[in-house]
Amino acid sequence: MIDFGDLDEIVFLIQKIYGYDFSDYSRASLLRRINRFMENSKVRSVFDLKYELVNNQGTFNKFVNEIVVNVSDFFRDPSFFKSLTTNVFPYLESYPSINIWSAGCSFGEETYSLAILLKEFELLHKSRLYATDISSNAIEKAKKGIYSNKNFKEYSGNYFACGGKESFNEYFISDKNNFIVNSDLKKNILFTRHNLVTDGVFKECQLVLCRNVLIYFNEDLQDKVLNLLYDSLPINGFLALGSKESLRFSSVGDKFMEIDKTERIYKKIR
Amino acid sequence: MIVIGGSAGAFQTLLSILEGMDKKIRIPIVLVLHRLKDQGSLLEKHIQLMTHYKVKEAEDKEFVKEGFLYTAPPGYHLLLEEDRSFSLDSSEMVNYSRPSIDVTFESFSRVLKEKCCGILLSGSNHDGAKGLKKIADNGGKTIVQDPDEAEFAVMPKAAIEIYKKHDVVTSNNIIKRLNYGFS
Numbered sequence A: 001m002i003d004f005g006d007l008d009e010i011v012f013l014i015q016k017i018y019g020y021d022f023s024d025y026s027r028a029s030l031l032r033r034i035n036r037f038m039e040n041s042k043v044r045s046v047f048d049l050k051y052e053l054v055n056n057q058g059t060f061n062k063f064v065n066e067i068v069v070n071v072s073d074f075f076r077d078p079s080f081f082k083s084l085t086t087n088v089f090p091y092l093e094s095y096p097s098i099n100i101w102s103a104g105c106s107f108g109e110e111t112y113s114l115a116i117l118l119k120e121f122e123l124l125h126k127s128r129l130y131a132t133d134i135s136s137n138a139i140e141k142a143k144k145g146i147y148s149n150k151n152f153k154e155y156s157g158n159y160f161a162c163g164g165k166e167s168f169n170e171y172f173i174s175d176k177n178n179f180i181v182n183s184d185l186k187k188n189i190l191f192t193r194h195n196l197v198t199d200g201v202f203k204e205c206q207l208v209l210c211r212n213v214l215i216y217f218n219e220d221l222q223d224k225v226l227n228l229l230y231d232s233l234p235i236n237g238f239l240a241l242g243s244k245e246s247l248r249f250s251s252v253g254d255k256f257m258e259i260d261k262t263e264r265i266y267k268k269i270r
Numbered sequence B: 001m002i003v004i005g006g007s008a009g010a011f012q013t014l015l016s017i018l019e020g021m022d023k024k025i026r027i028p029i030v031l032v033l034h035r036l037k038d039q040g041s042l043l044e045k046h047i048q049l050m051t052h053y054k055v056k057e058a059e060d061k062e063f064v065k066e067g068f069l070y071t072a073p074p075g076y077h078l079l080l081e082e083d084r085s086f087s088l089d090s091s092e093m094v095n096y097s098r099p100s101i102d103v104t105f106e107s108f109s110r111v112l113k114e115k116c117c118g119i120l121l122s123g124s125n126h127d128g129a130k131g132l133k134k135i136a137d138n139g140g141k142t143i144v145q146d147p148d149e150a151e152f153a154v155m156p157k158a159a160i161e162i163y164k165k166h167d168v169v170t171s172n173n174i175i176k177r178l179n180y181g182f183s
C-alpha cells in the first residue's frame, strides 16, 4: 500500500520515462487505482512498484490500463441518450455532413451506442464518428467491438429505456460468450489514440461527448480540457458531459448555453 | 467528519439518529447508502425533513463544509481529496455496489486519519466491513449498529467479524455517542 506522500515520485517517474502526464489527475482516485493495481498484481512496496515500472514495459502497460479507468456501458444513463435524440439530433439533421467526437471513449460502448441511435434516426450515413482515448489497449478493443454476454440484458434494457426503436440484438452477432458489433455499424467510426492532456484539437465537430473523464482530473486540468473541447466546436455546436460533470468552475462556462441541465448537454453560443 | 454507511433497513434508523442529534452539532456528515438508481432527489428531500443539517448530493470537486450532510450520488464512488474536496469515480462496482461504503470509508480515512468517525448500519451484504476496519486502524472512532437491533444483521455482523473492537451499540446509543462526542 502506498500513501499520498508517494504519489509525486511515481507520477514524476512515469512522466520522465513514458511521457504520460498524470500530475493533474485526481490524487484520491490515482492513489486508489495504484493501490488496487499493486494488490491485484502482488506488488508489495513503493520500491518494487518503481522498479517494475522502470524495468518492465509490460507492467507499465498494465499499470496505465488500471489507473485510467476504462469502465463504461452501452447506453450509460439512458435518459442522457434520450435527451440527445430529442434535443440535439434535430439540429444535426440540418447539416449535410456531421462530425462527432467521443473523447475518452473507453472500449467503445459509448460510441457504438451513439452509432445505433444515429442509424435509427437516419443520420449515420452522413456522420463521421471520431472516437479517441488515451489508452491504446482500450482503442484496440474498441476497434474489435467484442463484448461479454454477461451484461447483454442490462444493455438491452438501457437501449429500450432511451427510446431504441428496433431490437438491440440486431446490431450484433453473438456466440456463446460474446456479442460482436456488426461491421456496418463500424463503417463510419474512426478509433484512434488521443491524449486530452497533451494533444491539441482533434477535429472540428458539431457534437462532442466527453463523459466521465473530467471527474478524474483536478479543477485546473478540467478547465484546460474544457477549453480544448470548446475550441473543437463551431458556434452552435453541442457539448455533452457526464451526468455529474459541469461547466461550473470553467472559464468557458459563460460561452455555453444549457440545453438540458440534468443531462449536462450544452450548446456553444460564442 | 462523520461518515455513515448503510444498506437494506438502514433508512429509518438513519432518520432517527439525525433527528436525535443535538442541533448545535455542525461537523460535516457524509452518507453512503445503497439505493436504486433514478429516484431523483427524493432521498435528500426526505432526509432534509428530519435534520438541522443542510442536505445535498456531493458534487465533484466541491469543498466539504460545516453544517452540511452530503449524500453519495448513485452510480459513483465518493472519494475525498487531501484539500477536503470530493471526487467522484465511475469505476467498477465494489461488493456489487457503486457507491461502495468500503471505498468511501477507506478514502476518507486516508485523508482524515483520527478525525474520521465511521458508522455502519443495517444491510444485507458485506460492504463497509473492510473500510470500517481501515478507519479504526487509522485511529478513527468506529460505531456499528447492534446486529440484534438492525433489520438486516449481515452488514454489522460482517464488520464485527473482522474487527472485534468496534463500538457496537443500538441506535439510541449511537445518538448519545454523537451528542457526547461532537457537541
Ligand SMILES: C[S@@+](CC[C@H](N)C(=O)[O-])C[C@H]1O[C@@H](n2cnc3c(N)ncnc32)[C@H](O)[C@@H]1O
Binding pocket: A068, A069, A070, A071, A072, A073, A076, A103, A104, A105, A106, A107, A110, A132, A133, A134, A135, A138, A194, A195, A196, A197, A198, A210, A211, A212, A213, A216, A242, B090, B091
Ligand atoms: C470512466 S471512462 C468513461 C467512458 C465513457 N465516456 C462513459 O462515460 O462511459 C474514462 C475514460 O477516459 C479515458 N482517459 C483518461 N485520461 C485521458 C486522457 N488524458 N485523454 C483521453 N482519454 C483519457 C480513460 O482511458 C477511460 O477510457
